[in-house]
Amino acid sequence: MKVSRRLSILLLSALAVLLASILLFLYLKSRSDQTVTYTESRDLIRQIKQQDSLWENEILKARVAITHNYDPLVSPLGEMTRLWQKFDSIEAQNQRNDSPLWRNAHDGYLNAIKEKTRLVEQFKSHNSVLRNSLAFLPTAEDDIQQALARMADADKLQLQNIATDTYDLLLSSLEFAQVTSDDRAADILVGLNKLAVNKERLPTELHGLIDTLSNHVELILREQPKVNRLLEEIEVVPVDERLDDITVLLNRDQQQAETVDQQYHFYLLLFSALLVLLLIWLGIRLIRSFAEINQMNRALVAANDELEQRVEERTRQLKDTQSELLDTARQAGMAEIATNVLHNVGNVLNSVNISADLVSRKLRNSKAQGLGKAMQLINEHKEDLGSFLTEDAKGKLLPGYLNQLVEAIDLEQQGMTEELNQLSKSVDHIKDIVATQQSYAGASSLLEPLSISELLEDALRMNSGALTRHHVTVLKDYADVPRIMGDKHRLLLILINLISNAKYAMSDLSNQTRNMTLAAAVVDGETLQISVRDEGEGIAPENMTRIFAHGFTTRKEGHGFGLHSCALAAIEMNGHLTAHSDGPGKGALFVLQIPLIPAEGES
Amino acid sequence: MSSLALLLSTGLLFAPGAAAAPLEGPLKPLPAVPVLDSKRVELGRRLFNDPRLSVNNSLSCASCHRLDKGGADTVPHSLGFDGKPVAVNTPSVFNASLNFHQFWDGRVETLEDQAHIVVQSPSEMGSDWKVVVQRIADDPAYRTAFADAYPDAVTQSNIQGALADYERTLLSANSRFDQYLAGNTEILDIEEKYGYQRFQEYGCIACHQGVNIGGNMFQKFGVLGDYFAARGNPTEADLGRFNVTGEEEDRYVFKVPSLRNVAVTAPYFHDGSQATLEGAVAVMFKYQLGRTPSEEDKRLIVKFLKTLTGEWEGKPL
Numbered sequence: 061m062k063v064s065r066r067l068s069i070l071l072l073s074a075l076a077v078l079l080a081s082i083l084l085f086l087y088l089k090s091r092s093d094q095t096v097t098y099t100e101s102r103d104l105i106r107q108i109k110q111q112d113s114l115w116e117n118e119i120l121k122a123r124v125a126i127t128h129n130y131d132p133l134v135s136p137l138g139e140m141t142r143l144w145q146k147f148d149s150i151e152a153q154n155q156r157n158d159s160p161l162w163r164n165a166h167d168g169y170l171n172a173i174k175e176k177t178r179l180v181e182q183f184k185s186h187n188s189v190l191r192n193s194l195a196f197l198p199t200a201e202d203d204i205q206q207a208l209a210r211m212a213d214a215d216k217l218q219l220q221n222i223a224t225d226t227y228d229l230l231l232s233s234l235e236f237a238q239v240t241s242d243d244r245a246a247d248i249l250v251g252l253n254k255l256a257v258n259k260e261r262l263p264t265e266l267h268g269l270i271d272t273l274s275n276h277v278e279l280i281l282r283e284q285p286k287v288n289r290l291l292e293e294i295e296v297v298p299v300d301e302r303l304d305d306i307t308v309l310l311n312r313d314q315q316q317a318e319t320v321d322q323q324y325h326f327y328l329l330l331f332s333a334l335l336v337l338l339l340i341w342l343g344i345r346l347i348r349s350f351a352e353i354n355q356m357n358r359a360l361v362a363a364n365d366e367l368e369q370r371v372e373e374r375t376r377q378l379k380d381t382q383s384e385l386l387d388t389a390r391q392a393g394m395a396e397i398a399t400n401v402l403h404n405v406g407n408v409l410n411s412v413n414i415s416a417d418l419v420s421r422k423l424r425n426s427k428a429q430g431l432g433k434a435m436q437l438i439n440e441h442k443e444d445l446g447s448f449l450t451e452d453a454k455g456k457l458l459p460g461y462l463n464q465l466v467e468a469i470d471l472e473q474q475g476m477t478e479e480l481n482q483l484s485k486s487v488d489h490i491k492d493i494v495a496t497q498q499s500y501a502g503a504s505s506l507l508e509p510l511s512i513s514e515l516l517e518d519a520l521r522m523n524s525g526a527l528t529r530h531h532v533t534v535l536k537d538y539a540d541v542p543r544i545m546g547d548k549h550r551l552l553l554i555l556i557n558l559i560s561n562a563k564y565a566m567s568d569l570s571n572q573t574r575n576m577t578l579a580a581a582v583v584d585g586e587t588l589q590i591s592v593r594d595e596g597e598g599i600a601p602e603n604m605t606r607i608f609a610h611g612f613t614t615r616k617e618g619h620g621f622g623l624h625s626c627a628l629a630a631i632e633m634n635g636h637l638t639a640h641s642d643g644p645g646k647g648a649l650f651v652l653q654i655p656l657i658p659a660e661g662e663s
Numbered sequence: 664m665s666s667l668a669l670l671l672s673t674g675l676l677f678a679p680g681a682a683a684a685p686l687e688g689p690l691k692p693l694p695a696v697p698v699l700d701s702k703r704v705e706l707g708r709r710l711f712n713d714p715r716l717s718v719n720n721s722l723s724c725a726s727c728h729r730l731d732k733g734g735a736d737t738v739p740h741s742l743g744f745d746g747k748p749v750a751v752n753t754p755s756v757f758n759a760s761l762n763f764h765q766f767w768d769g770r771v772e773t774l775e776d777q778a779h780i781v782v783q784s785p786s787e788m789g790s791d792w793k794v795v796v797q798r799i800a801d802d803p804a805y806r807t808a809f810a811d812a813y814p815d816a817v818t819q820s821n822i823q824g825a826l827a828d829y830e831r832t833l834l835s836a837n838s839r840f841d842q843y844l845a846g847n848t849e850i851l852d853i854e855e856k857y858g859y860q861r862f863q864e865y866g867c868i869a870c871h872q873g874v875n876i877g878g879n880m881f882q883k884f885g886v887l888g889d890y891f892a893a894r895g896n897p898t899e900a901d902l903g904r905f906n907v908t909g910e911e912e913d914r915y916v917f918k919v920p921s922l923r924n925v926a927v928t929a930p931y932f933h934d935g936s937q938a939t940l941e942g943a944v945a946v947m948f949k950y951q952l953g954r955t956p957s958e959e960d961k962r963l964i965v966k967f968l969k970t971l972t973g974e975w976e977g978k979p980l
Contacts, residue, residue: 127689128689128863128868128869128872129689129691129872130872130873130879131873131874131879133879133880134763134873138763181880181881182912184880184881185880185881185882185883185916188869188870188882189869189882189886192866192869192952195866196866196954272953275887275888275953279886279887279953
């Protein structure tokens with residue numbers, strides 16, 4: 061069972077790991093980082109293209125002399141180099157360089173940019189001097205014209221022609237700068253030749269100015285086609301195309317990657333759907349088993365409730381029974397006490413009867429009747445009383461008789477007084493018994509100061525009649541017990557029962573003395589121990605555990621509540637009642653132990 | 664709210680004209696010093712002054728590029744490790760990072776590569792990177808400083824990088840002309856302003872323009888006249904960029920040098936042939952512009968060029 065459980069857990073976790081790794085695998089496959097680098101690479105290429113067009117734009121601006129600052133013609137290249145390095149490092153990570161196609165595109169761009177850089181550098185050099193000369197040309201021409209104008213003494217017409225030729229040269233040079241053609245180049249060459257011819261006709265101080273002009277025109281003639289050619293060449297350098305090639309390659313790779321990605325996406329979707337279905341199935345299973353568990357739980361709860369109810373009912377029944385039993389026991393106890401009291405009262409009444417009988421008998425036989433007879437004699441001899449007393453034989457005896465009578469009556473009265481005293485004592489005894497019974501009849505559980513020896517004596521007194529009748533000798537073994545706070549009623553109930561039980565236990569003993577030992581002692585300074593030992597029939601071991609139970613009795617007329625109520629009473633006083641016996645015929649010892657609570661104000 | 668805005672705008676309208684707008688033109692102000700790793704810059708400073716970079720421990724970068732001499736030295740041709748003069752005049756290290764290429768012939772683009780070439784050059788430091796790296800790595804102070812500044816400690820590229828980073832901080836800021844461009848037009852006197860005007864008018868700005876007032880293009884030395892024939896004693900170095908590209912087109916082509924601090928970086932040109940600014944300006948007029956300026960204009964231009972001298976560590980160069 062345990063092994064198969066462990067095995068199934070192992071299998072389940074293996075399955076879970078398998079599913080998770082498949083999911084992870086598909087997920088990783090479906091999102092290759094190529095897509096990330098693709099966008100980044102595309103962006104870099106786009107930026108390079110942007111810089112490239114910026115570069116070309118700056119070239120054109122330099123071409124039309126909008127700007128004299130060539131820094132903008134440098135910075136795009138630096139930026140492109142930087143971007144390319146970034147792009148190259150990204151793509152190198154993707155092992156692009158292995159593909160010859162990629163190598164070609166890569167080298168194609170580098171060659172193109174190298175060529176373009178070379179051309180742009182040449183353009184910068186040539187364009188700057190060309191622009192400078194073009195800008196200076198009108199000034200150079202102007203210088204000549206002014207010098208010509210200052211020549212007042214020369215041939216006006218010739219000067220005019222020279223001025224016109226110079227001006228034409230300037231114009232054709234400027235036109236050449238705008239529309240560079242061989243015709244105009246030829247025009248300029250003609251103009252230059254004319255200028256060289258004219259130079260000879262002019263004074264030498266003008267030669268420098270003319271040389272300057274012709275130098276600059278020559279420069280324009282030389283540089284302008286170069287600059288134009290360079291611009292055309294720059295224009296055809298296929299940087300853009302090479303970048304497009306790279307983009308195409310990137311797109312192609314990306315498409316391939318996307319196709320693969322889509323495939324894996326599809327697989328991933330499929331797998332996910334399967335997993336979801338599995339989860340749903342498991343969920344349904346779970347919900348079902350959950351419902352089952354719930355149902356079971358509810359049934360269990362209901363059963364539990366019912367059981368509890370039944371237990372409660374039974375407990376209540378038991379409690380009822382118990383209280384009924386307690387009542388019965390109490391009634392039984394009270395009946396027992398009443399029986400005892402009646403016993404005792406009966407006994408005393410016996411002596412009352414005897415005393416009353418004696419007195420009435422004495423009164424009936426009283427010597428006082430003799431006094432009447434003597435008085436009759438005296439009345440018969442009223443006239444001669446003296447003589448009668450002195451002479452008559454009977455008369456002579458009369459005084460003696462009277463003396464004797466007085467003595468007899470005196471004795472009689474003495475005896476009756478004695479008897480009446482006895483009677484009065486008996487009546488007092490009855491009163492005493494009744495008063496004792498009355499004081500214990502209540503069910504009070506009040507603690508009151510008690511003297512244990514007095515309590516024991518009371519208990520004995522209430523049983524005294526029976527004890528006397530059964531000839532039980534009570535041996536007393538009272539230790540020095542202080543006055544305690546105790547429940548007089550309960551203690552008395554227990555003691556009367558125990559004494560009564562001891563008495564009954566010894567009722568079958570015929571040929572030996574019946575000794576009952578009452579003992580009271582303090583154990584460990586905190587427990588009061590009262591024991592009643594008899595030498596009677598004893599308790600069989602099998603009954604030892606049952607004697608305190610409800611309704612257990614060994615006596616024919618017993619109700620079986622006595623010891624039970626005693627045990628309960630002991631418990632109610634936080635004590636306990638125990639029984640000991642060495643077996644049948646070996647007597648029994650009942651021990652009551654309750655907490656010792658010394659009475660207040662005493663120790 | 665609107666009244667507050669009105670108040671603010673009124674305040675702006677009547678604000679004193681101290682914060683004037685920067686001036687537009689072909690010349691651009693010097694940029695701010697870039698923010699770089701100070702540990703690397705400091706390493707670069709130490710390396711720049713360290714003669715262990717040369718094969719015989721005789722030369723450091725600072726031997727020729729003396730910061731107290733405008734970032735260069737005062738001779739037409741500096742002496743290499745072997746005591747023999749090098750082929751071309753030493754250009755200033757100040758603002759070198761603003762040049763689009765390095766060296767007169769522009770054979771490299773970056774300062775890192777520039778350091779590489781000089782260290783290996785048989786006429787300059789004559790050393791070998793293995794030796795240099797070994798020497799630097801043997802120095803415990805360098806070793807800890809490199810380990811602190813670079814993840815891979817002492818390497819050739821880190822040495823080059825540190826040197827380049829240091830050189831990027833070598834900008835000669837706060838020249839009077841830069842202050843003028845920033846809007847403080849009072850800083851130049853009237854002649855200097857005329858000088859600037861002549862500088863533009865004569866076409867110097869055809870090549871010397873931009874942030875570095877040059878240093879952003881190649882140009883043939885002798886556009887309007889054969890400079891080398893006139894000078895004589897042609898050398899291989901005179902071929903300029905031809906030595907790099909081998910193209911006829913590039914014969915006598917050089918990188919246009921920056922004119923920043925030009926007043927304190929004599930002698931002039933790749934051959935160090937002109938000892939004075941006036942002489943250099945004259946050569947430029949003759950062979951590059953093909954013009955004959957008045958003495959007055961030349962004087963004004965020279966005055967203008969002297970406003971391009973910046974500061975280093977708070978002191979004018």
